[in-house]
Amino acid sequence: MAHPLFRRESPKRLVGIPLLARPCVLCGLRSLTGALCALCRYALDTPAKGLRCSRCALALPPLALLACPDCGAGQLSVQATVTGFDYEHPGDMLIHAFKISRRLEMAAVLAELMVQQWRRHGPPLDQNAWVIPVPSQGSALHRRGFNPAAVLAKRVARSLGLSARLHVVASRPRQEQAQKSLGRQARRQAMRGAFSVLEPLGGRDVLLVDDVLTTGATLDALARGCQRAGAHSVYALVAARAPWKLKVF
Numbered sequence: 596m597a598h599p600l601f602r603r604e605s606p607k608r609l610v611g612i613p614l615l616a617r618p619c620v621l622c623g624l625r626s627l628t629g630a631l632c633a634l635c636r637y638a639l640d641t642p643a644k645g646l647r648c649s650r651c652a653l654a655l656p657p658l659a660l661l662a663c664p665d666c667g668a669g670q671l672s673v674q675a676t677v678t679g680f681d682y683e684h685p686g687d688m689l690i691h692a693f694k695i696s697r698r699l700e701m702a703a704v705l706a707e708l709m710v711q712q713w714r715r716h717g718p719p720l721d722q723n724a725w726v727i728p729v730p731s732q733g734s735a736l737h738r739r740g741f742n743p744a745a746v747l748a749k750r751v752a753r754s755l756g757l758s759a760r761l762h763v764v765a766s767r768p769r770q771e772q773a774q775k776s777l778g779r780q781a782r783r784q785a786m787r788g789a790f791s792v793l794e795p796l797g798g799r800d801v802l803l804v805d806d807v808l809t810t811g812a813t814l815d816a817l818a819r820g821c822q823r824a825g826a827h828s829v830y831a832l833v834a835a836r837a838p839w840k841l842k843v844f
């Protein structure tokens with residue numbers, strides 16, 4: 596029998612489907628649970644089941660329970676990170692649809708997953724906390740026409756009842772090269788001092804938002820900028836967390 600994700604229902608069995616059923620954005624089968632069907636929600640939720648590093652949200656590989664292989668040496672300056680899901684199949688398809696195919700309607704699906712995980716695993720936030728997106732590089736903004744992190748930040752802030760501050764961070768002009776094309780050391784190097792926060796944060800909690808966290812170099816640079824501006828606590832919420840790879844970048 597075909598895997599449930601790919602099985603087609605016979606027309607007879609479709610009789611009686613509530614009118615509100617609609618195709619799941621991931622598998623295309625009918626969904627009674629919003630944009631994603633129950634199976635796809637389960638598939639996105641399955642890998643780590645809470646067995647994640649609380650600082651960088653890495654799904655911990657076996658035998659890494661005592662120290663996270665990614666941020667164990669203290670390379671990430673945020674206090675806690677929460678992710679919507681892992682950046683692997685099937686969640687990567689949502690990210691690609693949003694960022695590459697520019698299907699902006701995916702933002703609602705991504706933000707819902709992010710907020711759901713934040714409510715489960717995120718620390719309590721002060722009501723005065725600001726939600727700050729990672730700014731896009733100039734070339735990416737020009738190519739894509741929107742900043743994915745800002746689109747997500749607006750939705751996340753609305754759902755959490757917080758204020759989104761989309762223009763509070765300035766990016767230093769840097770090598771116009773996407774992070775994804777660089778290795779770990781080069782990413783950190785490229786991001787050093789990349790952001791400056793334009794308003795004092797005066798003891799405020801900050802929730803940084805981005806679409807993908809790979810090495811954490813981007814979030815680390817922004818978190819340091821927020822700390823220099825006086826933030827009390829800096830947390831991060833991302834749509835997808837890249838899984839750990841044995842290979843050292």
Ligand SMILES: O=P(O)(O)OC[C@H]1O[C@H](OP(=O)(O)OP(=O)(O)O)[C@H](O)[C@@H]1O
Pocket residue numbers: 729731732735772773774775776782805806807808809810811812813814
């Ligand atoms: O955790 P890190 O190793 O720092 O990588 C994560 C960053 O990489 C991607 O941006 P990128 O610069 O590739 O640009 P993009 O907007 O074109 O994806 C992504 O949007 C994150 O901002």
